[in-house]
Amino acid sequence: MKKKAIVNDTPVCHVRMQAISDTMSILSGKWKFHIIGTLIEGSKLGFMDLMREIDGIGTKMLSKELQDLEMNHLISRKVMDTKPITVEYSITEYGATLAPVINELASWGIAYRNSVYEGK
Amino acid sequence: MKKKAIVNDTPVCHVRMQAISDTMSILSGKWKFHIIGTLIEGSKLGFMDLMREIDGIGTKMLSKELQDLEMNHLISRKVMDTKPITVEYSITEYGATLAPVINELASWGIAYRNSVYEGK
DNA sequence: GGAAGCACTATCCTTTAGGAAACTACCTCA
DNA sequence: TGAGGTAGTTTCCTAAAGGATAGTGCTTCC
Numbered sequence: 001m002k003k004k005a006i007v008n009d010t011p012v013c014h015v016r017m018q019a020i021s022d023t024m025s026i027l028s029g030k031w032k033f034h035i036i037g038t039l040i041e042g043s044k045l046g047f048m049d050l051m052r053e054i055d056g057i058g059t060k061m062l063s064k065e066l067q068d069l070e071m072n073h074l075i076s077r078k079v080m081d082t083k084p085i086t087v088e089y090s091i092t093e094y095g096a097t098l099a100p101v102i103n104e105l106a107s108w109g110i111a112y113r114n115s116v117y118e119g120k
Numbered sequence: 121m122k123k124k125a126i127v128n129d130t131p132v133c134h135v136r137m138q139a140i141s142d143t144m145s146i147l148s149g150k151w152k153f154h155i156i157g158t159l160i161e162g163s164k165l166g167f168m169d170l171m172r173e174i175d176g177i178g179t180k181m182l183s184k185e186l187q188d189l190e191m192n193h194l195i196s197r198k199v200m201d202t203k204p205i206t207v208e209y210s211i212t213e214y215g216a217t218l219a220p221v222i223n224e225l226a227s228w229g230i231a232y233r234n235s236v237y238e239g240k
Numbered sequence: 241g242g243a244a245g246c247a248c249t250a251t252c253c254t255t256t257a258g259g260a261a262a263c264t265a266c267c268t269c270a
Numbered sequence: 271t272g273a274g275g276t277a278g279t280t281t282c283c284t285a286a287a288g289g290a291t292a293g294t295g296c297t298t299c300c
Contacts, residue, residue, distance in 0.1 A: 019229030084297045104221045109139025204267040
């Protein structure tokens with residue numbers, strides 16, 4: 001007789017696992033947390049502002065990741081009718097609900113770094 | 121005169137961003153959250169138990185990810201001297217500190233799914 | 241009138257992640 | 271004695287991620 005899964009075989013647990021996968025797929029890649037974190041800190045930023053804020057990112061990646069985030073309604077893009085067109089990126093109300101997630105990730109990372117220094 | 125970054129240019133903010141990168145690099149890949157989540161739920165599991173719990177993972181990935189997690193002291197591996205050797209994987213005290221992070225990710229994912237159903 | 245800033249897109253290229261399948265090695269039970 | 275369970279490793283392969291570079295089109299400043 002074959003053994004079965006025992007731990008994750010409950011509906012609740014499966015839903016939780018699925019939810020984590022959902023979150024991680026929406027926030028996948030090297031840059032999305034940086035972009036969202038930056039937009040939560042400084043509310044309205046242009047493309048070049050973001051380039052300056054996010055160390056190491058290139059135009060291709062920034063452009064692609066912004067599109068992804070906009071499609072998922074986490075950020076909004078507003079073209080201003082200024083002399084040379086400028087664009088304002090900002091976090092949406094919905095995107096702002098990621099703040100607790102980001103805070104947990106950040107404080108865990110800080111604690112991790114400290115524990116490594118202490119020689120854990 | 122060149123413009124400078126204004127938002128992320130504070131030490132605090134830089135530390136936070138770095139911390140997020142640290143966390144995400146330790147938990148990178150498709151499977152680490154699943155493994156940790158499973159080990160938090162069901163404390164002591166063997167290799168084959170984990171295979172059954174984590175839907176879709178293969179031996180190569182499981183083996184590699186377990187090694188990564190052990191190196192970072194998030195899980196522990198104990199070889200039992202049973203008749204055919206068995207191995208007990210469990211979460212460490214330190215790994216258990218990830219519970220709040222995982223909870224945030226899960227509950228955000230659940231909320232996201234609900235908001236999509238409601239047609240946000 | 242050329243440099244420089246805005247906001248991108250497109251192309252090329254390399255690296256990495258991760259899946260499939262086969263294989264090792266040891267033990268037990270029917 | 272061979273089927274099935276334990277715990278992996280190794281090899282091969284493909285698809286995706288992401289970096290570098292160049293180019294577009296517009297405007298304003300010096």
